[in-house]
Amino acid sequence: MTTPPRPSPPPLLVDDVLALLGPLRQMRDNHQARLGHYRDSDGEPLWDKIAAWEETRRETAxxxxxxxxxxLERLEQLVADPPLRAHTLVVAGPAHAEVDDxxxxxxxxxxxxxxARTLSQLPTYRQWLDDMRPGSNEHSGAPYLSLRRSHAGTPAPGMYWDLRDEQARTAGGQSSPRTAAVPPSPPPATPAARRSR
Known part of the structure; x- marks a missing residue:
C-alpha cells in the first residue's frame, strides 16, 4: 500500500521558516568555527587550550x-490565531521621480x-518618516506607501529593514488603534521598484 504524499505547507509559512533558519545556520557554523580552533582532528578539545575552549563554549551558549x-517568539507568532506572517511594505522615498527611491x-x-497599521506605530519607522518629510531636508515631496508593491513575505535577505524584533519589543508586537502615520496612497504613476536600504 502506498503512503499518500504529505501536503506541502503553505508557501508563505515556508518562506517564514526559511527566513528563520538562515541566520540560525550561520550562527551554528560560526560557533563551530570558533570552537574548531581548540579541537584536535577527532573533534576533541585540545588539553593545552581547554580553558579557552570552555570560555568559547560559554559565550556561544x-x-x-x-x-x-x-x-520561540517568531514561531509563536507563526502559529498564532490568526497567524502573524511577515509582510513587506514598500514606501516611496521623497525623490519620487528617481527610479530607485x-x-x-x-x-x-x-x-x-x-x-501598515503596525509599521506606523514603530519608533524606527516614525523617525525615518519624520526625517523624510518635506522641509526636514533638501528632498522634495513626501514619502508614500505603495500597496501595489507591498506584499506578504519578505524580499531577498539584506534588502529590507526588518522591524520584527522592534515590533515584538513595543506593545507586545500588537497594533494599536491610534491613527496611523502611514504615508498617503501613491500618485497615479509610480517609478520602478528598487532594493531597499
Missing part, C-alpha cells in the same frame, strides 16, 4: 540561548492593512 528566545520595511501582521 549564551548567544544561542538569546537566539532561541527570539526564535523605494524602501522596504518588514513587520509581522495578519494582512497588509494590519501591517
Amino acid at each position: 549564551i548567544e544561542a540561548s538569546d537566539a532561541l528566545d527570539s526564535l 523605494w524602501y522596504h520595511f518588514v513587520v509581522n501582521a495578519t494582512a497588509l492593512d494590519d501591517a
Whole structure:
C-alpha cells in the first residue's frame, strides 16, 4: 500500500521558516568555527587550550540561548490565531521621480492593512518618516506607501529593514488603534521598484 504524499505547507509559512533558519545556520557554523580552533582532528578539545575552549563554549551558549528566545517568539507568532506572517511594505522615498527611491520595511501582521497599521506605530519607522518629510531636508515631496508593491513575505535577505524584533519589543508586537502615520496612497504613476536600504 502506498503512503499518500504529505501536503506541502503553505508557501508563505515556508518562506517564514526559511527566513528563520538562515541566520540560525550561520550562527551554528560560526560557533563551530570558533570552537574548531581548540579541537584536535577527532573533534576533541585540545588539553593545552581547554580553558579557552570552555570560555568559547560559554559565550556561544549564551548567544544561542538569546537566539532561541527570539526564535520561540517568531514561531509563536507563526502559529498564532490568526497567524502573524511577515509582510513587506514598500514606501516611496521623497525623490519620487528617481527610479530607485523605494524602501522596504518588514513587520509581522495578519494582512497588509494590519501591517501598515503596525509599521506606523514603530519608533524606527516614525523617525525615518519624520526625517523624510518635506522641509526636514533638501528632498522634495513626501514619502508614500505603495500597496501595489507591498506584499506578504519578505524580499531577498539584506534588502529590507526588518522591524520584527522592534515590533515584538513595543506593545507586545500588537497594533494599536491610534491613527496611523502611514504615508498617503501613491500618485497615479509610480517609478520602478528598487532594493531597499
